[in-house]
Amino acid sequence: MGRFLANRIISMLITLFLVITITFFLMHAIPGGPFTREKPLPPKVIEALEAKYKLDQPLWKQYVDYLKGVVTFDLGPSFQRVGVTVNELIAKGFPVSAKIGGGSILLVLLVGIPLGVISALKQNKWQDQVVMVLATLGVTIPSFVMATLIIYIFSSKLGWLPSHGLTSWKHMIGPMIALGGFSLSFVARLTRSSMLEVLQQDYIRTARAKGLSEFVVVGKHALKNALIPVVSYIGPTIAAILTGSFVVEKIFAIPGLGKHFVESVGNRDYTVLMGVTIFYAAFLVLMILIVDILYGFIDPRIKVGD
Amino acid sequence: MAEKLLDVKNLKTSFYTHVGEVQAVRGVSFSLNKGEALGIVGESGSGKSVTSMSIMKLLQFPGKIKDGEILFKGEDLVKKSEKHMMSIRGNEIAMIFQDPMTSLNPVYTVGDQIMEAIIRHQGLSKQKAKKKAIEMLKLVGIPSPEKRVDNYPHEFSGGMRQRAMIAIALSCQPDLLIADEPTTALDVTIQAQILELMKDLKEKINTSIILITHDLGVVADVCSRIIVMYGGLVMEEGTAEEIFYDPKHPYTMGLLKSIPRLDLGQKKRLVPIEGSPPDLLKPPKGCPFAARCPYAMRICVEERPPYFYVNEGHRSMCWLLHEDAPDVKVETGVKRGIA
Known part of the structure; x- marks a missing residue:
């Protein structure tokens, strides 16, 4: 296990290094820069700014300097927000995104999996059909449409939910559904098909032949096997959901991490763009590692450590 | 006359598929005495497995017992509730299946799967059930059962898995053991070992056996009476x-x-x-x-x-x-x- 972890952490670092390198050079390859404006700034000002942020140095030097910063967990200052560092941006935005995202993930797990199980157990009956229609809608409706619909119906028409901001638990419901709707539906479908396959297996017949109740047969023998594909989907999804969504955060006016993703690209805010990308990538590889370790617990045939 | 354990009378089982009623079993009657081993022989689709699944009342949708009686110790299983059947399955009637490679749950240990039936039907504590599971593994001839009890099915060979299945089936000393093609998926030397084991345990545990197979050699070895379906x-x-x-x-x-x-040589x-x-x-x-x-x-x-x-x-x-x-x-x- 220790050796497995060491190996994996090394390969994670290599992945991150590649992500940093590719993003860095791609970013600089795009025409324009942080100080390009529609109405160009005077050349003297640009020169001064570039000197301040060391953009006048050769690219390889900038790259090496940046790497040095990353190693010491210093992601540099934002080019667009004066006096704010990227570390601060992430530290401020991530908890907000993670709060909504965490709720979303709970929603996905606690609603998506049971719905999939019910659907499989009631295959082709009305319960299954209702769940599958909803799940198909959930997969096909984009989050911005869902978010808009939630605001229109529950905030504007019914007045049940607040439409923006994040000051109470009620504020979380709308964004949670809009953010998790797709994954919830996907997990329900995935659980259903996986469950249907598992229920056909011989070992389920064995479990029934032992005189176990249907609850134990389904909840113990079938579910653990059926969750294997779900776990592999959930890992990267957690990373994606926790780090926030630009669209949902924009619509519900939530000051999360998601908006920095998109704004930094438009603004050529190099350090923010790099920082957020690295943060997301690091989170993603970490989640994948956790999924792989979880696999070993769920399915003993997969040996963690070899 | 010996005591009748099982008396199947005019059993009819059908599968109601979307193309129509498939009459898999069309009026089967037979009986089984205590301590007897009965062989049911027939080719695929002859209704032998459906008969056994009807006795267990484990028919998969859309299968249904249409008519007939299954008297087990004088009581009609067809009329029994699902709850009552659960207390009979694995306890009084146990079953082993054709493919030991897929009949054990891959994500639980072998010991866990033996203990489950013991805990369910005999109400033993976990420690006692584990002791019993180790005993059962020893009984079916698994070497160093104290260690093997914590193994997962994929760490067992095919023959060992079938032995483990037998251990599960016999863990509650059932009155009736239904073995549905127990040796079909095993290679010949292992087949013989498993049959020997079944014969041996039949005496030790005093279980009646219904052996379902298409292999006449297998029934000849174990069964005193044979039904051809x-x-x-x-x-x-x-x-x-x-x-x-x-x-x-x-x-x-x-x-x-x-x-x-x-003995027929190559010419024939x-x-x-x-x-x-x-x-x-x-x-x-x-x-x-x-x-x-x-x-x-x-x-x-x-x-x-x-x-x-x-x-x-x-x-x-x-x-x-x-x-x-x-x-x-x-x-x-x-x-x-x-x-």
Whole structure:
């Protein structure tokens, strides 16, 4: 296990290094820069700014300097927000995104999996059909449409939910559904098909032949096997959901991490763009590692450590 | 007369599919005495597995018991509630299946899966159940059971897994063990070991056995009485002696002729039964075997034959046994003293 972890952490670092390198050079390859404006700034000002942020140095030097910063967990200052560092941006935005995202993930797990199980157990009956229609809608409706619909119906028409901001638990419901709707539906479908396959297996017949109740047969023998594909989907999804969504955060006016993703690209805010990308990538590889370790617990045939 | 443990009367089981009713079992009757081993022989689709799943009441949708009685210790299982059946399954009637590679749950330890039945039916604590599980593994001949009990199924070989399945099945000392093709998926040397084990444990635990197989060699080894099934019906029933040396039904004869045998040498070819089994979606009016039977008469197609009794325990569903039928003598080639 220790050796497995060491190996994996090394390969994670290599992945991150590649992500940093590719993003860095791609970013600089795009025409324009942080100080390009529609109405160009005077050349003297640009020169001064570039000197301040060391953009006048050769690219390889900038790259090496940046790497040095990353190693010491210093992601540099934002080019667009004066006096704010990227570390601060992430530290401020991530908890907000993670709060909504965490709720979303709970929603996905606690609603998506049971719905999939019910659907499989009631295959082709009305319960299954209702769940599958909803799940198909959930997969096909984009989050911005869902978010808009939630605001229109529950905030504007019914007045049940607040439409923006994040000051109470009620504020979380709308964004949670809009953010998790797709994954919830996907997990329900995935659980259903996986469950249907598992229920056909011989070992389920064995479990029934032992005189176990249907609850134990389904909840113990079938579910653990059926969750294997779900776990592999959930890992990267957690990373994606926790780090926030630009669209949902924009619509519900939530000051999360998601908006920095998109704004930094438009603004050529190099350090923010790099920082957020690295943060997301690091989170993603970490989640994948956790999924792989979880696999070993769920399915003993997969040996963690070899 | 020995005590009757199981008495199946006129069992009819159908599968209601979207194309129509598939009559998999069409009126099967047989009984099993305490301590007896009964073999059910037949080719795929003859209804032998459906019969066993009907006894367990574990038919998969859209299968249903349409008619008949299954008297187990004098009580009709067909009328029992699902809850009552759960307390019988694994406890009084246990089952082992064809493919040991897929019959154990891959994500739980073997010990866990043995303990489950013990805890469920005998209410033992976890520690005691584990002790019992180790005992069972030892009984079925798993080496160093104290260690093996914590293994997962994938760490067991095929033969060991079938031994583990037997351990699960016998852990609650069932009165009846139904073994559905228990050796089909195993290689020959392991087959023999598993059969020996079953014979041995039958005596030790005093369990009655129903052994379902298409392999006549397997039943000959274990069972004292044999039922031959075809097209959802019992074609012939008799003692192992009678079925092997004095078969009365042309289907039984055909089965015996198609066994590969060493003593025939290389020149003689196996004699297959020509044709294919009847479509049970539209079962034939007469004898289901008539279309493939070399001795079929007109009446065979028109009317299903009744059982003709050769003696009290030996019956055959064949018009050839009628007093007006021509005398047919068939040499199956099965001789005493030849394996």
